[in-house]
Amino acid sequence: MNFIVFDLEWNQSPEGKKYSNRRLPFEIIEIGAVKLNERKETVDTFHRLIKPQVYNWIHNSIREVIHVNYKDLETGTPFPQAVREFIEWCGDDWHFCTWGNQDVMELQRNMKYYELLHLLPGPVAYYDIQKLFSSCFEDGESRRSLEYAIDFLGIKKGDNFHRAFADAFYTAKVLAFMENKKILPFYSLDVYQNPKSRKEEIHISYPTYDKFISREFSSRERTIKDREVSSTKCPVCHKPAKRKIRWFMNNSKIYYSVSNCQEHGYIIGKIRIRKTEEGLYFAIKTLKPVSIEEAEEIREKREALRLKKQLKRRSEKEL
Known part of the structure; x- marks a missing residue:
């Protein structure tokens, strides 16, 4: 090689x-x-x-x-x-x-x-x-x-x-x-030639996290609602992990979630949605075991976004 x-x-x-x-x-x-x-x-x-x-x-x-x-x-x-x-x-x-x-x-x-x-x-x-x-x-x-x-x-x-x-x-x-x-275990995967169908979807288990690359969808909304895209399995045992914080989108259009595996603890999920040259969409998801402190940071990020949206709605009503 x-x-x-x-x-x-x-x-x-x-x-x-x-x-x-x-x-x-x-x-x-x-x-x-x-x-x-x-x-x-x-x-x-x-x-x-x-x-x-x-x-x-x-x-x-x-x-x-x-x-x-x-x-x-x-x-x-x-x-x-x-x-x-x-x-x-x-x-x-x-x-x-x-x-x-x-x-x-x-x-x-x-x-x-x-x-x-x-x-x-x-x-x-x-x-x-x-x-x-x-x-x-x-x-x-x-x-x-x-x-x-x-x-x-x-x-x-x-x-x-x-x-x-x-x-x-x-x-x-x-x-x-x-x-x-x-x-050698930490290779990257360029997705310019992204998966087109369910059969071509990619699952990779790295030593410290899992990655999933989805097939194409007609919209961002359809992408994030797909069952495989939104699922959260433990990167260690690959069993379904219980969702503690549902998927939410931050200001940079990245989706986050927090789940918990009874055996291996907290897991942070991250989804980036990419747009192809043909105007279709696909997702790149990572799932990584984290400490309780790192999971708490995601909760605080979600709360800050929620409060920001509340303040924006109030100001719009006052106008």
Whole structure:
């Protein structure tokens, strides 16, 4: 098994969002990758500059960050050819690794634009090295820059950041500091290619929590009312847990609940509802065992929202 550590650079409409291509708001202009074996040794590298087909100039802010001119790209490889070469280069037994969660999605969106998504069936599993860096070396919640991680680990800096191959190279260096047993169980799943039917729905049991990804629904309301979406089973024994606080939505449109398993204690549920490019909806639910103090924080959050709604209704009546 190999680790494919890759990074992308992309361009956007130089004339602003108003003139952006709705199907391809971000056009990939560079692919860089490093292939590592299970011992985190480099066995091969990959790099392609991509000849743009959608946006005919580099956005000013992007040019300032990555230091690439349009002329540099005119002799590049067309994306369809480059991505075919990249997928072939990856081989048969591999796991994607990226710094953050954007690159895997943008790779798929560009492939879909060129009708090549069949080359990378989804949902796509990958390792988010930014997230794993936080889990291995900090609090598990922070999200640091790649340069911060390089400095933190004392890795020697050479090439500039914000170029695809350089960032892939540095990400591979960070990955080399992590033990396989600490990271392999904690893969991420990109849902750009989300489940369409009940049969395709995804249940994942991680060491510290469970995740469920639902099929598609026609509305947010239908999504949250689905029995499987709203169910709360203990992540440890997988038996139904008794609901203590019903699902409620906070200001950021995330749903929370608190349940209790007689054997394993309190469980916090969290549901995010995503909208697809086709206008349909699906849910991503996590269920995690927590302390009584953490469960109480959710109760206080719900109470604060309830009081806020009461005050709003009173003020509207007075008007």
